[in-house]
Amino acid sequence: MKKNIVSIVKIQNYNPDKVKSAIAKSIEPLGGMNAFVNKGQKVLLKPNILLGLSPDKAATTHPAVIAAVAELVNEAGGIVFLGDSPGVGSFESAMKPTGIGKVVEKYGIELADFSNVHPFECEDNVIAKHINLAKAVDDADVIITLPKLKTHVQMSMTCAVKNQYGLVVGMQKGEYHFRLENRDALADLMVDINRIAKPKLAICDAIDAMEGEGPSGGTPRNIGVILASADLPALDVVACEIIGLNPNNVPVIQACKRQKYGATSLDEIEVAGEAIESVKITDFKQINNLQNVRRILPMPQFMLKIVRQQWASRPRINKNKCVKCYKCRDGCPVSPPAIDPDRPVGKEVDDKTCIRCYCCHEFCIAKAIDLKKPWFDRVFKITKLMNFLNKHIGKFLPHI
Secondary structure (H helix, E strand, O other): OOOEEEEEEEOOOOOHHHHHHHHHHHHHHHOOHHHOOOOOOEEEEEEOEOOOOOHHHOOEOOHHHHHHHHHHHHHOOOEEEEOOOOOOOOHHHHHHHHOHHHHHHHHOOEEOOOOOEEEEEOOOOOOOOEEEEEHHHHHOOEEEEEOEEEEEOOOEEEOOOHHHHHHOOOOHHHHHHHHHOOHHHHHHHHHHHHHHHOOOEEEEEEEEEEEOOOOOOOEEEEEEEEEEEOOHHHHHHHHHHHHOOOHHHOHHHHHHHHOOOOOOOHHHEEEEEOOHHHHOOOOOOOOOOOOOOOOOOOOOHHHHHHHHHHHOOEEEEOOOOOOOOOHHHHHOOOOOOOEOOOOOOOOOEOOOOOOOOOHHHHHOOOOOEEEEOOHHHHHHOHHHHHHHHHHHHOOOOOOO
16 A cells, blocks of 8 residues: 655754755655646645744744745746634734744735635535635635644644644634534544645644644744645654654544544655654653633633533524434434434433534524524624634734
8 A cells, every 4th residue: 555655854943045945855755846736826825823923932834934835836836825814813913923924025925815705515524514714725726734833732732734724714713612612523623624625735844843831832842854745644643753742642633533534643654754763852742631622712611611602503403394304313423412303392402412513504404403693692793793803903912
């Protein structure tokens, strides 16, 4: 069986010329940039821009990596677009502190559309058979993802596969955290997004990674490598091996394994360039205790539960329309199903076990599943307010 290639190239710092040379070398075993980009194609570069922090904090993809990939794409004849939907603020507000603004100006890079959304469908998906992603995804011919290797207090690690979560626009990401609540369901959603977006290539900035309380509160740690692969789960597995993290403890990798998406064990992977043992970090600081996936705001646990109750819509069966096809029950990813038309009236949905994936709503052939917004959201327009605050708060954050 042909194994999927993950390339490892050593580089100790962000000297622009050396970074470009290292990235070019990392994609040589994969066929070079011309294997992924044809002349005239629109290429979306998707970095990890969590929020507006300076590059030395190791929380965002370094601008030298973005610049190098942009040059290589241009040389292959591609047209570069750049964008992300940060966890806090807008991409535009993060450009200056992250150093990306200078790259955009130097190369005349057009910003991708991360303000508007486009609907996508995929019947093979587990959580999101229908989902709105940034319009940039629909506009692009090719997506090249540029993750930053970091620990993550909710998901153990963030790298290649998880980076596409930034294709979800604005506070919709936060809403998924509250709706799904379960980290395995959230990881399944991330795989679903990758299946739709189909990134062709991942080039990981692991020159300076983040250890400890990532993805923003940890400390920089020099690993001194660039990783590249056309198989994103395979890259994540190799990244785990380098930092001494058991892939079985990474929900996103386990979701890939469940969904048979990419290579999820070393037996399926061919490592090119440097051997893993030659770059392995034996004392990399891991996450000791994973936080609840709802913890996207500094609130006590009881308040997070209240927010979830007042933010996430609840599925309800309309008995007048229900034809008892049982697609809602049979398609529910929860075991036992959180919804069943045969239960007593008013108890068809178990709100305690329902993960708010709304698969039942999507599956229903009779359109008999209503999504009932909590009264608090209906009255005070919480979703609109959160989107507004998320977009503009980045302008007022101290950029360090």
